[in-house]
Amino acid sequence: MRIGELAKLSGLAASRIRFYEASGLISSVERKANGYRDYGPEAVWILEIIAGAQAAGFSLEEIRHLLPVGQNNWQHGELLDSLKRKVAEIEVLQKRLEQNKVQLLVAIESIESKPEGMQCVENTQRVLNRLREEANGGNGASWLNPAGEG
Structure with missing residues (x-):
């Protein structure tokens, strides 16, 4: 999906999504021949996690360590420890x-x-x-x- 659709689905501005991408919080996305970014469906839930974590007071650096490398690669122990520390x-x-x-x-x-x-x-x-x-x-x-x- 293109950034406009992702922005609409996530409720975030396209500039914020680009910032998260440049910060390494969202995996680099594939660019089509016309130069447009093409985001996968997992980008929506990753953005939801990032926005929720920021709202809970996590810094971007803390969030970077909480996010899974892939959809099925959560570090549950580290995630729970981080959540308990934040509480x-x-x-x-x-x-x-x-x-x-x-x-x-x-x-x-x-x-x-x-x-x-x-x-x-x-x-x-x-x-x-x-x-x-x-x-x-x-x-x-x-x-x-x-x-x-x-």
């Missing part, structure tokens, strides 16, 4: 994002509850002190002190 990375990121959210909510509440008549400079110090206290009450890490030191 663990996502869990770490989720934990960090939840900590960041808590810190931001503390900052918002602290700013909104500024005592009447308090100057901005004093309130800034009050907010920062509250954020430090909150960070020290948890694991000590915050967006003010990412390493948890101090």
